[in-house]
Amino acid sequence: MPKTYTVKQVADALGFSTNTVYKYLEEGKIKAARLGKEGRFKIPESEYARLTGRHLTGTGEQVLEKGGIYNPDLMEWFLGLAGIFVGVAYFLFPLEYRFVSIEPWRYWLVIAGVASLGGGIAVVAVDMFWAESKKLTFWSHALLAIGFGILTNAFRLMGNWTSMVWFVGLTMSVVLACRKSWEYLRFMGLVWWILAVGGLVWAFHPEPGFLAGVQIYQFALYNPWTFWAIWASMGTALIVGNLTNHNTRFPAKYIAGLLLAGVFLGIAVLYVVNLEWGRAVVAMLIAVFAGLFMFVGGTDKRLDLTRKQATTSFGWMGLVLILGLVVIHFSQTQFKKFLLEEGNRKVEMAVSLIDTYVSTAAKRAMEFAQSSDLADLVTGRNSLALDVKTKEMYNVAVTMRRVLVIDKNGETLSLYPPIDGRTRGGFANVADREYFIQAKAGRKIIVSEAIKPRFITLSTAVYVGSPIQDRNGNFLGMVLGALDLQELTAQLKSVEGGSTGFVSAADRNGTIFLHRDPAYLGQQVKLSQSMLDAIGGKSGQREGYAESGELMLQSYAPVKSLGWGIVVNQLYSAAFSDSFLTTFTIFLMTVLAGVGTLLVTTSSKWKWRL
Numbered sequence: 139m140p141k142t143y144t145v146k147q148v149a150d151a152l153g154f155s156t157n158t159v160y161k162y163l164e165e166g167k168i169k170a171a172r173l174g175k176e177g178r179f180k181i182p183e184s185e186y187a188r189l190t191g192r193h194l195t196g197t198g199e200q201v202l203e204k205g206g207i208y209n210p211d212l213m214e215w216f217l218g219l220a221g222i223f224v225g226v227a228y229f230l231f232p233l234e235y236r237f238v239s240i241e242p243w244r245y246w247l248v249i250a251g252v253a254s255l256g257g258g259i260a261v262v263a264v265d266m267f268w269a270e271s272k273k274l275t276f277w278s279h280a281l282l283a284i285g286f287g288i289l290t291n292a293f294r295l296m297g298n299w300t301s302m303v304w305f306v307g308l309t310m311s312v313v314l315a316c317r318k319s320w321e322y323l324r325f326m327g328l329v330w331w332i333l334a335v336g337g338l339v340w341a342f343h344p345e346p347g348f349l350a351g352v353q354i355y356q357f358a359l360y361n362p363w364t365f366w367a368i369w370a371s372m373g374t375a376l377i378v379g380n381l382t383n384h385n386t387r388f389p390a391k392y393i394a395g396l397l398l399a400g401v402f403l404g405i406a407v408l409y410v411v412n413l414e415w416g417r418a419v420v421a422m423l424i425a426v427f428a429g430l431f432m433f434v435g436g437t438d439k440r441l442d443l444t445r446k447q448a449t450t451s452f453g454w455m456g457l458v459l460i461l462g463l464v465v466i467h468f469s470q471t472q473f474k475k476f477l478l479e480e481g482n483r484k485v486e487m488a489v490s491l492i493d494t495y496v497s498t499a500a501k502r503a504m505e506f507a508q509s510s511d512l513a514d515l516v517t518g519r520n521s522l523a524l525d526v527k528t529k530e531m532y533n534v535a536v537t538m539r540r541v542l543v544i545d546k547n548g549e550t551l552s553l554y555p556p557i558d559g560r561t562r563g564g565f566a567n568v569a570d571r572e573y574f575i576q577a578k579a580g581r582k583i584i585v586s587e588a589i590k591p592r593f594i595t596l597s598t599a600v601y602v603g604s605p606i607q608d609r610n611g612n613f614l615g616m617v618l619g620a621l622d623l624q625e626l627t628a629q630l631k632s633v634e635g636g637s638t639g640f641v642s643a644a645d646r647n648g649t650i651f652l653h654r655d656p657a658y659l660g661q662q663v664k665l666s667q668s669m670l671d672a673i674g675g676k677s678g679q680r681e682g683y684a685e686s687g688e689l690m691l692q693s694y695a696p697v698k699s700l701g702w703g704i705v706v707n708q709l710y711s712a713a714f715s716d717s718f719l720t721t722f723t724i725f726l727m728t729v730l731a732g733v734g735t736l737l738v739t740t741s742s743k744w745k746w747r748l
Contacts, residue, residue, distance in 0.1 A: 221258025257282025
């Protein structure tokens with residue numbers, strides 16, 4: 139006697155209520171035999187297999203028909219694809235490139251990327267081929283939850299609260315994925331969480347981006363509770379509209395679905411511009427699946443694919459993704475090559491400019507020291523005439539911030555500009571300074587290391603000088619000039635690369651005397667391996683960290699004549715912002731093309747509800 143199934147068995151297998159199955163029996167969508175008008179329905183095994191792609195064994199265990207796959211759970215596919223694309227996005231656009239605070243978690247983020255990617259693939263595969271295996275279902279979801287969980291904590295450490303809330307929602311959705319029959323409700327629950335709770339966090343921590351000058355941003359900035367109340371009410375109404383019209387054939391169903399898809403498509407565009415990769419990917423997938431749920435009933439769908447057909451469909455999706463990723467990788471590699479070549483050109487310009495600047499100042503100091511009347515003025519200690527001479531030297535020394543005349547004992551005879559109205563007397567003795575010792579030893583041109591000056595309250599200074607000698611070569615003192623490092627910094631602006639780039643320099647002892655942040659002037663080089671290499675006489679380019687801990691694209695080279703190191707720093711995220719924006723847009727288009735390819739190759743097998 140042919141095997142038959144009860145309404146309850148069919149309802150459990152399809153994830154429907156028994157009322158839904160009875161409705162389809164009455165409409166003729168499910169074929170069954172019935173004994174009389176009030177008798178029970180008996181659904182033949184052939185119809186059961188057609189509906190589910192599986193049959194029951196004698197022990198009641200559900201088994202796939204040979205070569206078939208399980209009815210897909212769209213929420214499982216959403217979570218799986220979210221894991222796949224978030225994982226790929228991390229490897230293409232690592233978080234630490236934008237957030238230096240996440241650097242200590244770098245290896246954990248690699249684990250998160252692998253777990254998200256692997257977990258996403260596992261969730262989709264298990265849902266299709268091993269849905270009845272509780273162990274495989276548990277471990278695939280656990281792997282995906284680990285990936286999303288690590289990313290959630292990473293966003294918390296960065297203070298990126300909106301992203302944290304989004305990934306808390308994703309993590310909860312993965313954990314609660316045991317009730318597969320509630321797929322549409324689970325999907326809408328996640329959407330509500332993102333709109334309502336994510337909207338609340340955004341209202342109190344708004345992210346300007348291109349919205350900085352837009353009225354909605356200003357309104358949220360000054361009226362967070364009001365903004366959230368309006369936003370949450372609109373989002374809730376939109377979700378209720380989708381839920382109440384989901385199983386109808388009314389135009390309202392399509393209007394609600396398209397509105398929801400449009401909202402998240404707009405959110406995806408916003409986050410692409412703001413370089414928020416994770417949220418952009420999730421928002422794009424929500425937009426796609428909001429449209430998919432609109433046409434594929436969440437409570438009466440089926441997919442009659444063989445395993446070979448399913449594998450082929452996902453193979454085509456994978457091929458599209460791989461081609462897109464190859465294009466993205468090639469684009470990023472070429473752009474990085476261009477930036478490194480540009481950085482090499484800039485550091486060569488910086489080295490040449492600094493070398494010329496210092497050489498000019500040193501030669502000017504030597505000319506002053508060898509002027510015919512200066513030795514007589516120093517010997518005669520004619521203070522007024524010496525002040526006039528010092529001022530004249532300063533007026534023509536455009537690379538010096540201050541000019542001093544020092545006697546043979548290290549005392550200041552005259553300086554200009556004056557300090558506290560004084561040009562001499564009461565200033566610290568410099569006889570123990572290395573530059574004075576070198577001048578006394580007869581060296582013609584002296585360039586000091588970066589040192590803290592004794593005359594004024596600067597954090598660091600670099601001096602150039604030359605000895606003053608009489609006709610017999612006896613040491614009388616020295617001309618000393620303090621380099622105008624502010625003017626040098628201004629001249630280096632032409633090679634810095636905008637507001638996010640800067641040139642840093644350190645002497646042979648590793649003391650920083652040029653830096654964007656004054657707090658590092660006079661400090662020893664610690665984090666910058668590029669600077670240490672430059673001081674050691676090496677040239678090159680690398681991704682490295684500046685003294686502030688920020689990830690930089692660095693080009694470095696030595697000033698060989700001085701033993702100094704020069705590094706041209708460009709903030710990595712800023713250097714690649716245009717490239718990231720372009721390649722991530724390509725990535726999102728690849729995501730759409732990949733998901734679209736999957737849907738197209740399976741479209742003839744879906745039971746569409748139009």
